[in-house]
Amino acid sequence: MKIKIKFDTFEVEGVLDASKTSNDIAKLFPIEGKANLWGGEIFVELKEMLPYPGDKEEVEIGDIAYWQEGPAICFFFGETPSSFTDKPRPHSPVVVIGKLENTEPLKYLKAGVKIIVDKS
DSSP states (O other): OEEEEEEOOEEEEEEEEEEHHHHHHHHHOOOEEOOOEEEEEEEOOOOOSOOOOBBBOOOOOTEEEEETTTEEEEEEEEETTTTSSSSOOOOSSBEEEESOOOOGGGGOOOOOOOEEEEOO
């Protein structure tokens, strides 16, 4: 499923996989909130927790993930404070549910801007 992640001055697109986690998150669309930054990770909190504990402790640049502890949907574009290498490492394990098509604009994002995640 194609999605759009809209910020104040730009948007990026991504694709969610066909997993149950992705489908359950899509039922929450549109997701609106403030962008939170944690190094090379942007996350937006969800209004409800889904029953999917994380299984990935290290992810790839461009990954979209569900973080149960937040609960939140996360977008990875670079190293995080937990990274041991140049790969992003979430604060705690996540479920990878998709991929961003372009991460470059995310490098210029400021915390607190409005974010809307919805189907494309």
